[in-house]
Amino acid sequence: MNLRDILERLADGRRQRRPMICAGVGSGVTAKGAVEGGADLLAVYNTAVYRIMGLPTALAFLPYDDANRLTFEVLPQVIAVAGSTPVLAGIGAHDPRVDLERVLMEVAGMRVAGVTNEPFIGIYSADLRAHLEAAGLGFGREVSLVRQAVIHDLLTLAWVFDSSQATAMVEAGAHLLGINLGLTTLGTNDPNRLDQAIQALQEIIKAARSVRRDVFTLIHGGPFSDPETVAAALRATGADGYVTGSTAETTPVRSGVADTIRRFRSGQAQPRRHAKNEE
Amino acid sequence: MKQYARSEFLNRLNQKRRRGEPLIMGGAGIGLVAKAADRAGIDAIFIYNTGPFRMDGHGSLAGYLAYGDSNQMTLDLGRHVLRVVEETPVIGGIGAADPYRNIDQLLDEMMRLGFSGITNVPTVGLYDGTFRKHIDATNLGYPEEVKLIERCRRRDIFTSAYAFTPGECRMMAEAGADVISPHVGLTSGGLIGAKEVPNLDEACEKLVAMCEAARAVRSDVIVLAHGGPFEDPTSVQVAFDRTPVDGYLGASSIERLPVERAIKNVVEEFHALKLGRRQPAP
Numbered sequence: 308m309n310l311r312d313i314l315e316r317l318a319d320g321r322r323q324r325r326p327m328i329c330a331g332v333g334s335g336v337t338a339k340g341a342v343e344g345g346a347d348l349l350a351v352y353n354t355a356v357y358r359i360m361g362l363p364t365a366l367a368f369l370p371y372d373d374a375n376r377l378t379f380e381v382l383p384q385v386i387a388v389a390g391s392t393p394v395l396a397g398i399g400a401h402d403p404r405v406d407l408e409r410v411l412m413e414v415a416g417m418r419v420a421g422v423t424n425e426p427f428i429g430i431y432s433a434d435l436r437a438h439l440e441a442a443g444l445g446f447g448r449e450v451s452l453v454r455q456a457v458i459h460d461l462l463t464l465a466w467v468f469d470s471s472q473a474t475a476m477v478e479a480g481a482h483l484l485g486i487n488l489g490l491t492t493l494g495t496n497d498p499n500r501l502d503q504a505i506q507a508l509q510e511i512i513k514a515a516r517s518v519r520r521d522v523f524t525l526i527h528g529g530p531f532s533d534p535e536t537v538a539a540a541l542r543a544t545g546a547d548g549y550v551t552g553s554t555a556e557t558t559p560v561r562s563g564v565a566d567t568i569r570r571f572r573s574g575q576a577q578p579r580r581h582a583k584n585e586e
Numbered sequence: 587m588k589q590y591a592r593s594e595f596l597n598r599l600n601q602k603r604r605r606g607e608p609l610i611m612g613g614a615g616i617g618l619v620a621k622a623a624d625r626a627g628i629d630a631i632f633i634y635n636t637g638p639f640r641m642d643g644h645g646s647l648a649g650y651l652a653y654g655d656s657n658q659m660t661l662d663l664g665r666h667v668l669r670v671v672e673e674t675p676v677i678g679g680i681g682a683a684d685p686y687r688n689i690d691q692l693l694d695e696m697m698r699l700g701f702s703g704i705t706n707v708p709t710v711g712l713y714d715g716t717f718r719k720h721i722d723a724t725n726l727g728y729p730e731e732v733k734l735i736e737r738c739r740r741r742d743i744f745t746s747a748y749a750f751t752p753g754e755c756r757m758m759a760e761a762g763a764d765v766i767s768p769h770v771g772l773t774s775g776g777l778i779g780a781k782e783v784p785n786l787d788e789a790c791e792k793l794v795a796m797c798e799a800a801r802a803v804r805s806d807v808i809v810l811a812h813g814g815p816f817e818d819p820t821s822v823q824v825a826f827d828r829t830p831v832d833g834y835l836g837a838s839s840i841e842r843l844p845v846e847r848a849i850k851n852v853v854e855e856f857h858a859l860k861l862g863r864r865q866p867a868p
Contacts, residue, residue: 362685363725363726365717368651368652369650369683369708369710370652371652371655371656371657372655399652399653401651402648403645404653426652432716434714439651443645444644444645444647
């Protein structure tokens with residue numbers, strides 16, 4: 308499917324007021340589950356790869372692997388099961404040894420619909436981001452990635468953390484914005500935090516739409532950790548959808564496996580007790 | 587290559603301290619820099635993953651993003667550097683949050699290669715804010731670096747620790763670090779230096795506070811100035827005049843800046859030469 312068809316399909320969903328779901332996946336099996344559940348898009352990036360390995364996702368922002376190598380290792384498994392669901396590749400744009408144009412050519416050579424700027428430096432403090440920017444390793448490289456990908460007719464999901472990043476990415480031509488409210492905090496039901504998060508989203512969405520009215524806006528992270536809070540946030544902000552994280556990958560996998568093991572265990576325990584009684 | 591036991595290493599440094607001479611240590615991201623520093627009589631050579639980025643002409647900060655296995659980079663660099671260093675103890679960096687390696691096995695490997703000491707690089711001290719709080723709380727942060735230093739001390743391996751606050755200086759002194767380098771920010775200067783750094787007055791004040799915090803725990807701990815505006819002999823002299831440090835640990839200032847300057851000057855000198863008389867080109 309080419310870029311125009313994908314965008315048309317996504318716009319159809321929006322007209323039917325169906326929330327767009329982009330599933331962040333780190334393995335073939337979770338990609339398969341997401342496709343069966345009807346995900347509109349799949350995205351592969353290093354945070355997802357870490358969590359599926361049972362490792363903390365914060366490693367995605369520490370120097371223990373080459374983020375792009377991780378993505379390219381897992382991409383083929385996901386593409387193999389994606390069917391007609393478009394796949395996005397998470398590309399870390401900051402590696403000074405890497406020419407972005409060459410990475411994009413490599414991506415374009417695979418059956419990939421587009422790219423997303425993950426890992427992103429938006430996760431770090433403003434101070435460190437300023438230092439990175441001064442060293443040529445900053446958000447500017449992420450904007451270049453999106454701008455060049457658009458030229459190559461690749462679908463782009465741009466992760467942003469605030470209004471100025473959102474504006475820059477929409478100006479660069481990003482088709483979808485992933486509005487990231489930081490690391491997902493599971494089990495937070497503090498209404499103040501929810502209100503603050505919704506307000507932050509509203510501001511960012513307003514800034515993005517003032518540049519291009521039809522940009523797709525997806526929310527992610529912060530206190531949005533289950534379908535109910537996400538639905539409430541979508542209603543309150545008018546955002547077009549949600550990018551799933553651990554919420555639709557590690558959390559259901561772990562609880563599903565744990566429940567199944569418990570059921571097997573409880574089934575096994577009984578005959579043993581009987582056997583003992585008979586002795 | 588000479589490998590030093592912790593006591594030998596400390597003796598070398600303490601003899602100089604008793605003579606009132608400053609200790610000078612520096613980073614090396616390529617073998618040639620290590621070799622030159624060794625022949626010049628530097629007191630220790632530090633190698634870690636930011637070095638190769640720096641010496642490839644990129645910002646050192648690239649070593650703090652997810653574009654490589656930092657501990658593997660240090661092991662690889664060690665193989666280059668240890669071969670060309672004759673007298674100087676070499677200290678290697680360990681990223682303490684490595685998800686794939688057992689730290690004791692990594693220490694075994696580094697000692698087998700010939701390292702004489704360990705330092706906490708890449709250090710999470712460069713991250714701050716929410717991200718830092720998150721990693722400190724999830725076994726990926728500074729507490730792991732303190733444990734690394736403790737572990738080395740139990741194994742009688744020499745250590746040098748980067749610390750960024752008086753509290754971290756105290757923790758590292760308690761953990762048994764032989765050297766503490768209070769980090770006053772990224773180094774300024776040159777083609778790819780940090781743009782915003784504290785001025786000399788602020789940096790000296792910070793340095794004094796961190797020195798005092800470390801020495802309140804162990805009065806004999808060696809403290810070295812590092813980073814921020816301390817980028818050349820003139821600015822480091824100010825640190826020596828105004829703070830009770832024992833010396834200086836330079837990374838960019840001992841390899842990147844001198845190489846940038848020297849190459850520029852020699853190319854300009856060559857360009858300034860005049861060609862001899864010759865037949866005009868056809």
